[in-house]
Amino acid sequence: MDTNRRNFVKTGAAALAAVGIHNTLGGSVLAPSGVLGANEKINLALIGARNMGWYDLEDLLKQPNMECKTLCDVDDSVLKEKAGELVKLGLKKPNLEKDYRKVLDDKDIDAVIVGTPDHWHCLPVVEACQAGKHVYVEKPLGNSIGEINAMLDAARRYKSLVQVGQQQRSGSHWKNAIEFVRSGKLGTIRHVKFWANFNYGAGNKPVPDSVPPAGVDYDLWLGPAPLRPFNQNRFHGSWRMFRDYGGGLMTDWGVHLVDMGLWAMDVKTSPTSVQSLGGNFASRENALEMPDTLTVLYEMDGYNMSWEHNGGVETGPYDQNYGVMFMGSNGTLVADRDRWRIFPEGNNDGLRMDPLEDQPSDHKSHINHCENFVRAIRYGDALAAEIGIGYLSALYSHLGNISYRAGEKVVYDEKARKISSSKLADSLVTPEYRKPWLFPSI
Ligand SMILES: NC(=O)c1ccc[n+]([C@@H]2O[C@H](COP(=O)([O-])OP(=O)(O)OC[C@H]3O[C@@H](n4cnc5c(N)ncnc54)[C@H](O)[C@@H]3O)[C@@H](O)[C@H]2O)c1
Incomplete structure (x- = not known):
């Protein structure tokens, strides 16, 4: 891509995003602009190709005029396998690279997908923004509060479009559920609850x-x-259950589900306080550091918000092993990735709200999310999960883990970017980077 067009892809889309006006669901709506011809090719690179990053690439390549120029992974066998799959799809064999910094040096690459484990999100995203690229980064945005702050700063400063892989934001049945919660039909919402019970949250048997x-x-x-x-x-x-690389079920599923609560309740700031209790109660013999059992209470303004996870089991409330619940005075809405449902309240005088048939998902959230990213680059559409959205749900999730690790209720001062309630908890906000890697300063 020539330099002028690259600059246009970057500044044109970001400038349009900046003038977006807010719609009722808190996103932005932009006037159609036709910024960039649909015939212009967008060159992609994938950093971290084994699993989710690959799915992201597959759905991004289904969009018009996309090419995967480079695959980057630290594992030769992943590079070989995924390059072979691209060729099988009839696509050009990509360049193969082990060091993501070389990918970011390539001026022809317009956008990168970051599909690495969570501890490897921050540096590639910050450096991609500095290199003038747009980014589709998997969730959770980063592996610590310090990192998500740095990433937010980099995206804002360098005006990159950063879509976070919270694809539920692009799911039409989720949008409808959020609109329903906001309509007031449920009455006064007193409790927003999220839960995630998954076998993998109990870790694996130890191996030497x-x-x-x-x-x-x-x-x-x-x-x-x-x-x-x-x-x-x-x-x-399985790195997810070890804190140097991931945050266990709290961040793995937490960011997806907590995000639905923050969206519906129009939350824009950190909670007043966070209190967690948990432990590795059911799988003491297994290899894992993150708790298999965790309950988190978020102090909100006028209602309770709670998270709960249990690793090693796969049943749960409302017969769902994971979900989101909004309990209102007229009824309760319960949602997962397959559907949302209403449970009306009532007494002998009748129901307090009209029943509603189950509202099924069309299961298109991921492809929609990828399409939205490409349209944001080409036409200035507002990103469905721009970095501020990924930042906020990651903040809530990391605060849940920090309260558990510190063993105390925590209060986060979002302006000062510090946990003001305790030095111990505050020491868990930013990880120490192993040399020669340096924590980014923006
Ligand atoms: N949006 C979703 O629904 C969803 C679902 C699953 C996973 N994820 C997220 O996707 C990310 C990846 O998870 P996964 O399950 O694919 O993990 P994975 O371990 O299967 O794959 C990660 C890949 O990154 C590679 N990698 C590690 N360090 C690298 C580096 N410095 N440079 C290049 N490659 C590197 C690894 O070799 C591996 O191939 C995580 O952040 C995870 O939370 C999101």
Whole structure:
């Protein structure tokens, strides 16, 4: 792509996003502008290709005029497999790269997908913004509060479009559920509850440390995380249950579900306080650091908000192993990725609200989310999950984990970007990066 067009892709779309006006669901609506011809190709690179990043790439490549120029992963076998899949799809063989910094040096790449484990979101996203690229970054935005603040600053300063992989924001049945909550039909909402019960949240059986698999640059996989011997349980896929790389179920599912509550209740700031209780109660023998059992109470203005997860089980309230519940005086709305439902309240005098048939999902949230990212770059459409949205739900989720780790109720001062209630909890806000990696300063 020539330099002028690259600048236009960046500044044109970001400038339009900046003048967006707010619609009733809190997003922005932009006048159609036709900023960029639909025939202009957008060059993509994928950083972290094994699982979710690959799904993101697949759906982004279904959009018109997209090309994957480079695949980047620290594992040769992932690079080989995914490059083969692109060729099988009849697409050009991409460049293969192990070091994401070389991807960001390529001036022809317009946008990057960051599909690495959570501890490897911050640096590539900040540096991609600095390199003038747009970003589709998987959720949770970062692995700590310090990181999500730095990422927010970078996106704002360099005016990059950053879509966070919270695809429920692009799901039509979620949008309808949020509108219903906001309509007032449920009456006064007193409790917003989220829960996530998943077997994988109990971790795996321990295995001994070993040598890293051939073709894996393990030092680069660890990156800014502390150096330690390789262990399969802390690697591909299962890194989520170890705090150097992820935040367990609280952040893995928390950001998706808490986001629905923040959206419906139009929350724009941190909670008044956060109190968590939990532990590794059911899977003491397994390899995991994050609690298999956690309950978090968020102090909100005029209602309660709560999170609960249980690893190792897959049943739950309303016969759903995960979900979001809005309890109102007239009825309760319960939603998951398949549908939303209403449970009207009433007594002998009758129901306090009209019953409603179950509202099914069309299961198109992910493809819609990818389309939205491309349209934001091409035409200036407002991003469905712009970085501020990813920031806020990650903040709530990380505060839940910090309260658990510190063993105390925490109060976060969003302006000062500090946990004002305790030095111990505040020390958990920003991780120490392992040299030579430096925590970004924007
Ligand atoms: N939006 C969703 O619904 C959803 C679902 C699943 C996962 N995710 C998110 O996607 C991200 C990836 O999760 P996953 O399940 O795909 O993990 P994974 O472990 O299966 O894949 C991560 C890939 O990143 C690679 N990688 C690690 N460090 C790298 C580096 N420095 N440079 C390049 N590649 C690197 C690994 O080798 C691996 O191939 C996580 O943040 C996760 O929370 C989101």
